[in-house]
Each structure stands twice: as C-alpha cells, then as structure tokens.
Amino acid sequence: MFLNLTEVLTNEEKVVTMQTETQITQVTVSGETYPGHALSPVSFVFTNTGRGKAVIEAKAAFVFTAACDRCLKSVEQEITLRFTREVWAPDASSDPAVYEEQPFMDGFTLDVEDLLISEIVTSWPMKILCKPDCKGICPTCGRDLNTGTCDCDHFVPDPRMAAIKDIFEAEREV
Ligand SMILES: [Zn+2]
Ligand SMILES: [Zn+2]
Structure with a gap:
C-alpha cells in the first residue's frame, strides 16, 4: 500500500x-x-x-x-x-x-x-514462550517436559564447582 x-x-x-x-x-x-x-x-x-x-x-x-x-x-x-x-x-x-x-x-x-x-x-520479543513457565523439551530424550517428567539426568554442573573439582583432581595426580 x-x-x-x-x-x-x-x-x-x-x-x-x-x-x-x-x-x-x-x-x-x-x-x-x-x-x-x-x-x-x-x-x-x-x-x-x-x-x-x-x-x-x-x-x-x-x-x-x-x-x-x-x-x-x-x-x-x-x-x-x-x-x-x-x-x-x-x-x-x-x-x-x-x-x-x-x-x-x-x-x-x-x-x-x-x-x-x-x-x-x-518490537519483536527477545523470547517467544508458549507460557511463561514452559519447561521445554528434554535435551536427551526429546520429551516435552510440560507433559511429564523423564528419567534423564538433568543435572547441570556449576562451572565454578567443575573448576574446583579440576584443581582437586590435578593435585591428586601430582
Ligand atoms: Zn513452550
Ligand atoms: Zn529425557
């Protein structure tokens, strides 16, 4: 137009x-x-x-x-x-x-x-969500976590803890 x-x-x-x-x-x-x-x-x-x-x-x-x-x-x-x-x-x-x-x-x-x-x-939104608390899909098995849980390990290690663990392991090797 x-x-x-x-x-x-x-x-x-x-x-x-x-x-x-x-x-x-x-x-x-x-x-x-x-x-x-x-x-x-x-x-x-x-x-x-x-x-x-x-x-x-x-x-x-x-x-x-x-x-x-x-x-x-x-x-x-x-x-x-x-x-x-x-x-x-x-x-x-x-x-x-x-x-x-x-x-x-x-x-x-x-x-x-x-x-x-x-x-x-x-004005396009930074994030598009189906609902504010959408749980997403499991990265391992692909299950929609809004419909239930799966048995996969969803533990995400804290990178700071991982660094400390590395130090301990390095010391042990010495
Ligand atoms: Zn969603
Ligand atoms: Zn899963």
Whole structure:
C-alpha cells in the first residue's frame, strides 16, 4: 500500500486521519520468517508540523505464528504497534541524515508495509514462550517436559564447582 503525503507535507497545519488495510503476510526477523497478518486496519494520523515536515502517528496490531523458544510448539505472537515518526518532503531538509531515517519514503510517497515491517522487527520479543513457565523439551530424550517428567539426568554442573573439582583432581595426580 502506497500513500501520497503531498497534501500533508505541503499544507501547514494540515491533519489527515485515515485507516488502511495492509498486505503483510509474513515478517523476517534475524533470518527467520514468520507468517502472520494484521488484526485490524492500521490507523494513521498525519500532522503537518512545519514547512515540508510532518509527523506520522500509527496504531496497528498483528499476529504472527512462531515456535516457542523452549518446546518448539507453535504459538500465536501478538505484536501491537503504537509509534510516531517524523517525515520530510524531498529537499525540505538540508540534513541528509533525516532522509536516511525514512527509507520507507520515496519522494512524497509512503510505503506502508515498509514502515510497518521495520517497526514489527524493532518490537519483536527477545523470547517467544508458549507460557511463561514452559519447561521445554528434554535435551536427551526429546520429551516435552510440560507433559511429564523423564528419567534423564538433568543435572547441570556449576562451572565454578567443575573448576574446583579440576584443581582437586590435578593435585591428586601430582
Ligand atoms: Zn513452550
Ligand atoms: Zn529425557
């Protein structure tokens, strides 16, 4: 979806409110692709804030399917966006940095998907869990530990204790 922002960028104090559908069907974060879609139309408010300058306020909600980091079960991950971004008309700013910060703009045209995808990637959670206390899968037998326990040894040696043990063993060898 492309939106022409000429009107709001060239008319001082102009405010444009609109809702738009997006065609986002997936998002790629750190090389992983997750299918998903918008939960509702995206709300935009465009406000002229000076000569050739405007502020974009956006509200959107998406749901993506991802695997739980611990047990790999498929989970629906909701991403709610609420953000503001300043945009400039071509040649309105003499600072090239402002144009580097708006790769989703091509002249006066806003690429809605480009803007939203960069915001989704930024707000992607560090950890995806099916539930906060997911016990994960046993690394030895592969059993889902949320459904019961297994007989494998889950003892993880404390690396500091292991170092002390090494010292004792080294002394014994002398
Ligand atoms: Zn899980
Ligand atoms: Zn096991």
